[in-house]
Amino acid sequence: xxxxxxxxxxxxxxxxxxxxxxxxxxxxxxxxxxxxxxxxxxxxxxxxxxxxxxxxxxxxxxxxxxxxxxxxxxxxxxxxxxxxxxxxxxxxxxxxxxxxxxxxxxxxxxxxxxxxxxxxxxxxxxxxxxxxxxxxxxxxxxxxxxxxxxxxxx
Amino acid sequence: xxxxxxxxxxxxxxxxxxxxxxxxxxxxxxxxxxxxxxxxxxxxxxxxxxxxxxxxxxxxxxxxxxxxxxxxxxxxxxxxxxxxxxxxxxxxxxxxxxxxxxxxxxxxxxxxxxxxxxxxxxxxxxxxxxxxxxxxxxxxxxxxxxxxxxxxxxxxxxxxxxxxxxxxxxxxxxxxxxxxxxxxxxxxxxxxxxxxxxxxxxxxxxxxxxxxxxxxxxxxxxxxxxxxxxxxxxxxxxxxxxxxxxxxxxxxxxxxxxxxxxxxxxxxxxxxxxxxxxxxxxxxxxxxxxxxxxxxxxxxxxxxxxxxxxxxxxxxxxxxxxxxxxxxxxxxxxxxxxxxxxxxxxxxxxxxxxxxxxxxxxxxxxxxxxxxxxxxxxxxxxxxxxxxxxxxxxxxxxxxxxxxxxxxxxxxxxxxxxxxxxxxxxxxxxxxxxxxxxxxxxxxxxxxxxxxxxxxxxxxxxxxxxxxxxxxxxxxxxxxxxxxxxxxxxxxxxxxxxxxxxxxxxxxxxxxxxxxxxxxxxxxxxxxxxxxxxxxxxxxxxxxxxxxxxxxxxxxxxxxxxxxxxxxxxxxxxxxxxxxxxxxxxxxxxxxxxxxxxxxxxxxxxxxxxxxxxxxxxxxxxxxxxxxxxxxxxxxxxxxxxxxxxxxxxxxxxxxxxxxxxxxxxxxxxxxxxxxxxxxxxxxxxxxxxxxxxxxxxxxxxxxxxxxxxxxxxxxxxxxxxxxxxxxxxxxxxxxxxxxxxxxxxx
Numbered sequence: 027x028x029x030x031x032x033x034x035x036x037x038x039x040x041x042x043x044x045x046x047x048x049x050x051x052x053x054x055x056x057x058x059x060x061x062x063x064x065x066x067x068x069x070x071x072x073x074x075x076x077x078x079x080x081x082x083x084x085x086x087x088x089x090x091x092x093x094x095x096x097x098x099x100x101x102x103x104x105x106x107x108x109x110x111x112x113x114x115x116x117x118x119x120x121x122x123x124x125x126x127x128x129x130x131x132x133x134x135x136x137x138x139x140x141x142x143x144x145x146x147x148x149x150x151x152x153x154x155x156x157x158x159x160x161x162x163x164x165x166x167x168x169x170x171x172x173x174x175x176x177x178x179x180x
Numbered sequence: 181x182x183x184x185x186x187x188x189x190x191x192x193x194x195x196x197x198x199x200x201x202x203x204x205x206x207x208x209x210x211x212x213x214x215x216x217x218x219x220x221x222x223x224x225x226x227x228x229x230x231x232x233x234x235x236x237x238x239x240x241x242x243x244x245x246x247x248x249x250x251x252x253x254x255x256x257x258x259x260x261x262x263x264x265x266x267x268x269x270x271x272x273x274x275x276x277x278x279x280x281x282x283x284x285x286x287x288x289x290x291x292x293x294x295x296x297x298x299x300x301x302x303x304x305x306x307x308x309x310x311x312x313x314x315x316x317x318x319x320x321x322x323x324x325x326x327x328x329x330x331x332x333x334x335x336x337x338x339x340x341x342x343x344x345x346x347x348x349x350x351x352x353x354x355x356x357x358x359x360x361x362x363x364x365x366x367x368x369x370x371x372x373x374x375x376x377x378x379x380x381x382x383x384x385x386x387x388x389x390x391x392x393x394x395x396x397x398x399x400x401x402x403x404x405x406x407x408x409x410x411x412x413x414x415x416x417x418x419x420x421x422x423x424x425x426x427x428x429x430x431x432x433x434x435x436x437x438x439x440x441x442x443x444x445x446x447x448x449x450x451x452x453x454x455x456x457x458x459x460x461x462x463x464x465x466x467x468x469x470x471x472x473x474x475x476x477x478x479x480x481x482x483x484x485x486x487x488x489x490x491x492x493x494x495x496x497x498x499x500x501x502x503x504x505x506x507x508x509x510x511x512x513x514x515x516x517x518x519x520x521x522x523x524x525x526x527x528x529x530x531x532x533x534x535x536x537x538x539x540x541x542x543x544x545x546x547x548x549x550x551x552x553x554x555x556x557x558x559x560x561x562x563x564x565x566x567x568x569x570x571x572x573x574x575x576x577x578x579x580x581x582x583x584x585x586x587x588x589x590x591x592x593x594x595x596x597x598x599x600x601x602x603x604x605x606x607x608x609x610x611x612x613x614x615x616x617x618x619x620x621x622x623x624x625x626x627x628x629x630x631x632x633x634x635x636x637x638x639x640x641x642x643x644x645x646x647x648x649x650x651x652x653x654x655x656x657x658x659x660x661x662x663x664x665x666x667x668x669x670x671x672x673x674x675x676x677x678x679x680x681x682x683x684x685x686x687x688x689x690x691x692x693x694x695x696x697x698x699x700x701x702x703x704x705x706x707x708x709x710x711x712x713x714x715x716x717x718x719x720x721x722x723x724x725x726x727x728x729x730x731x732x733x734x735x736x737x738x739x740x741x742x743x744x745x746x747x748x749x750x751x752x753x754x755x756x757x758x759x760x761x762x763x764x765x766x767x768x769x770x771x772x773x774x775x776x777x778x779x780x781x782x783x784x785x786x787x788x789x790x791x792x793x794x795x796x797x798x799x800x801x802x803x804x805x806x807x808x809x810x811x812x813x814x815x816x817x818x819x820x821x822x823x824x825x826x827x828x829x830x831x832x833x834x835x836x837x838x839x840x841x842x843x844x845x846x847x848x849x850x851x852x853x854x855x856x857x858x859x860x861x862x863x864x865x866x867x868x869x870x871x872x873x874x875x876x877x878x879x880x881x882x883x884x885x886x887x888x889x890x891x892x893x894x895x896x897x898x899x900x901x902x903x904x905x906x907x908x909x910x911x912x913x914x915x916x917x918x919x920x921x922x923x924x925x926x927x
Contacts, residue, residue: 061420062413067644071861102413115411126275127410128563128612153869162563164838166872
């Protein structure tokens with residue numbers, strides 16, 4: 027079985043030793059101890075595991091790690107720069123856009139991919155861009171608001 | 181009130197409002213607080229006093245329960261040498277933001293900034309015993325208890341500071357963690373008072389707590405404490421915990437419910453390098469150093485299960501009605517605290533003595549109505565599935581797990597492994613939600629069993645399919661209502677039978693001279709248990725739909741009809757507040773839109789919900805004959821006494837409304853012959869962004885009324901308001917939840 031021995035995660039080259047068929051989520055969480063990306067369903071249905079692959083929102087639970095090798099992987103741990111929160115992270119706190127917050131990493135990563143494609147989305151574009159992410163606590167209205175704050179569209 | 185309750189009782193999901201005593205207490209002598217906490221000052225609250233405070237009354241007089249050891253502890257607060265305040269509570273944080281609201285209560289009472297207060301929660305070695313975090317009890321009971329401890333601590337700290345400053349205690353006050361005398365000529369910080377101390381102080385009993393009108397930190401909005409840890413992914417939920425040498429576990433489940441093991445062949449799995457198979461009775465599990473191996477090994481185990489024939493959705497409601505046996509409050513045998521009883525409690529109690537005569541009431545009526553309402557089983561589907569990390573050290577067991585009952589899980593573990601409870605430590609990290617679904621400890625027991633066999637720490641995280649199948653469900657139910665009304669809108673008779681779904685929210689605030697309200701306990705084909713608001717959703721759905729039908733039967737506006745029959749001022753206030761903000765009575769924005777209203781009360785909260793829906797053509801993917809119902813707008817007014825944190829209360833209410841949309845419109849567990857047919861988010865639809873309406877929350881703040889909890893009751897108004905709005909838009913009366921699992925068939 028093919029092996030993956032190195033990954034680019036959050037701007038750093040990381041050494042791993044895993045089968046290429048293992049899920050990217052398992053490698054991030056178990057091998058690299060980057061546990062901000064969550065397991066929610068393992069089927070790409072809830073978005074809790076969302077990371078960026080070369081900037082595109084990707085469900086890491088259904089992505090084999092072999093497909094991520096050679097790409098820039100960004101996880102929630104990579105958003106904070108020099109001790110300064112990413113504008114989306116700030117906005118989620120400001121809008122109180124979480125309850126249990128288990129979905130929050132995936133929400134922020136999906137939102138960051140959305141904003142990099144469409145820096146000023148309208149409400150409908152936010153809803154359709156985020157509809158693959160589930161928040162069981164039901165904070166959708168606040169998450170929309172947080173994305174509007176971060177994109178300066180409030 | 182609770183005199184007849186047994187100390188060893190497990191959770192009865194319908195009796196949250198009855199306060200149960202802990203089954204045992206920590207012994208003060210066993211704990212060397214100074215050693216545990218280091219320097220500083222520890223304030224302790226004796227348990228008996230704390231409980232009396234919780235109840236607002238003295239002891240119940242039940243045999244034996246008066247005899248408290250003087251050193252039983254109900255709460256404790258530690259002030260460290262840096263002036264940091266650590267509070268210990270057995271409550272847990274599952275997203276309801278009780279960590280924030282309890283922090284506010286302590287900061288408010290101690291007069292220190294919020295960020296100087298840290299809560300240690302849900303750790304059975306560090307925190308006082310607590311029955312569990314459920315029933316919306318944290319705000320009405322734990323907050324006053326911690327306030328009392330903090331208030332007493334404040335007064336004792338002032339006395340100590342006065343001694344240090346050589347002033348009279350009456351000359352000192354504490355502002356923002358600083359002690360000041362009248363002209364601020366003498367000051368000390370909290371840290372300066374705690375410095376070098378090594379004290380344990382028992383707080384006096386006669387301390388008054390600050391009333392809501394005088395709150396400064398509570399009563400105002402505060403954002404989630406430690407929010408930064410969540411937006412950066414740093415917070416470690418149970419499923420994120422890693423221990424030295426930890427293995428990953430997996431349990432091999434039966435093919436159906438109630439299956440018995442016939443034979444198992446583990447040879448192929450055992451041959452896999454690194455995999456270890458564990459069998460014990462009906463339990464089959466595997467551990468391995470990585471997730472991939474453990475999954476492969478589990479799949480390689482060949483098991484033959486024998487399964488009895490079991491009911492399906494098609495026969496559910498007949499079954500519930502057929503097996504229903506009446507049970508009034510306080511009657512019948514009580515469940516014991518086993519796992520099965522905890523999740524499958526007899527859901528009875530809460531009905532009430534009949535008033536007047538239904539027959540007379542129906543004779544007096546101009547219009548009579550008899551209808552049946554049903555609700556399906558639904559799943560909690562917390563986004564973090566059940567998870568546990570178990571670690572043995574000799575015969576000492578430590579388990580991290582996401583549970584609403586850390587001490588209950590400790591009991592389950594002690595029982596499962598035949599060890600005493602003081603050998604078991606359960607730690608509950610802030611958890612990825614529960615909604616009443618994480619009261620039991622099966623995942624913890626499984627992880628501990630695997631860890632024991634492996635001789636290493638084991639992490640077990642249930643898959644989504646396991647969570648949808650092997651957890652427990654909100655009870656399904658059948659509700660029959662018979663009623664009478666006069667043409668002027670006066671209600672004359674109300675006969676209400678709830679089969680299986682339970683008693684929460686069954687009592688009425690409508691003034692009706694003749695009532696008969698009963699709860700019937702049925703044989704549930706699926707494992708059932710607590711859920712946010714529990715039966716209050718079913719009972720409100722049936723009652724508020726029926727009230728709407730009666731209003732239409734006598735041609736009276738549904739709001740006016742309710743106000744005519746409700747005297748309770750608190751309920752009238754929320755009804756009028758919601759109607760006003762919603763614009764009840766105004767013209768609908770377009771054809772195909774409908775307005776609906778519903779109201780109710782439960783667990784100290786009063787609620788009124790107005791909904792606007794729109795009937796729209798189906799999307800391309802949907803059945804052409806079935807239209808879509810979109811919830812356009814929801815206005816909900818809520819009153820739960822004095823508001824502790826407006827921001828988080830609004831957040832809770834918005835969340836409850838959003839969660840309620842699933843159960844109202846489309847969530848339904850499909851089952852057949854012992855199998856769950858839709859154990860995935862792809863087949864069990866939960867509300868998403870696109871389902872989310874514009875939500876407006878109206879808070880009615882009653883500073884003259886003690887705060888009630890708010891995590892549950894805001895969920896109950898949405899389903900009936902939406903059903904009534906669908907009727908308003910289409911003339912179709914839908915009496916089953918979910919209302920439109922496959923869209924709206926308009927004929």
